[in-house]
Amino acid sequence: MRLDNYLLRVFKDVPKSRVYKIIRSGEVRVNRGRAKPATRLAVDDEVRLPPVRQAPKKQTQRPPDELIERVTSAVVEETADYLLFAKPPGLAVHAGSGVRFGLIEVLRAARPDEYFELVHRLDRQTSGCLLVARSRQALDGLRAALNDAAADKRYLALVEGRWRHGVREVDAPLSRDVERAGERIVSVDHVNGRASLSVFAPRTFYRGATLMDVTIRSGRTHQIRVHAAHCGHPVAADDKYAGNAANGRWRSRGLPRMFLHAAQIVLYFQGQRRVFEAPLPADLSDVLAGLEEAA
Incomplete structure (x- = not known):
């Protein structure tokens, strides 16, 4: 386990920013030495923790009814093993920094007597296919199937400029430890x-943009966004990896969030080929309808 993930478990009621601060300042020691957030802990490692004041745990609050309705209405398919969501943009999949309720917390509050666990994750502003397991056995099976080489995870992304690389395989390792x-x-x-x-x-080629099919063979944080920017064609309206001027142009065209949609997942589960799909939401299809196609 990474050191930062370990500390986030130990200091459950401490803000994430505070946890990273005590790592960077050297207050946390692993085997008597300084360590980075990505340091991997092993059996018998000695971790020295500083005294950290944790806020008393607040009583769990129920999500607003409109949020529960938004989550439950996003269910596309339900079986004894899983729920398939067409996750709407702007909805985090789990609670975190500045987010009180994510999709999984809302689902558990709406149906408290059932088991639910995220099979995978999507960025908050990314729409599309999201799988939630309904049992531990299904969770293990779906995660294994999703990580299998036979799985196919396809996204739709509108990128800046005219893509001139044809079909391109981007094999570029990614690191999360950058500030x-x-x-x-x-x-x-x-x-x-x-x-x-x-x-x-x-x-599809448009004036000033290209609609891309993107298939990922791994599932790293921000993978498509970083790889697209690495190729010189950041995802349209991406507030992290694209320029502010370009994002302003897209906002004026009615695109307030990045154009990235998890369109399809194909995997083998319980001996059968399963295809999960989520249609392009209206905010993205409306933007495409307003663009001029280019030859």
């Missing part, structure tokens, strides 16, 4: 990064 203006971002790191593979294929 920029106090914000943690992901970057291409050929020395310490984790293997990450995306395949970009142009679908």
Whole structure:
């Protein structure tokens, strides 16, 4: 387990920013030495923890009814093993920094007597296919199927400019331990990064943008966004990896969030080929309808 993930478990009621601060300041020691957030802990490692004041745990509050309705109405398919959601944009999949309720917390509050666990995750502003398991056995099976080489995870992304690389396989390892203006971002790191593979294929050319089919062979944080920017074509309206001027142009065209949609997941589960799909939401299809196609 990474050191930062371990500390977030130990200091459950401490803000995430505070946890990273005590690591960076050297207050946390692993085997008597300083460590980084990504340091991997092993059996018998000695971890020295500083005294950290934890706020008393607040009583759990129920999500607002309108949020419960928003989550439950996003269910596309329900079986004894899983729920398939067409996750709407702007909805986090789990609670976190500045987010009181994510999709999984809302679901558990709406149906408290049932088991629910996220099979995978999507960025808050990414819409599309999201799988939630309804049993531990189904969770293990779906995660194994999703990580299998036979699985196919396809996204639709509108990127800046005219894509001139044809079908391109982007094999660029990614690292999460980068800070920029106090914000943690992901970057291409050929020395310490984790293997990450995306395949970009142009679908439709527009004036000033290209609609891409993107298939990912790994599931790293911000993978498509970073790989697209690495190719010189950041995802349209991406507030982390694209320029502010370009984002302003997209907002004026009615696109307030990045154009990234998890369109389809194909995997083998319980001996059968399963295809999960989520239609392109109206905010993205409306933007496409307003663009001029290019030859």
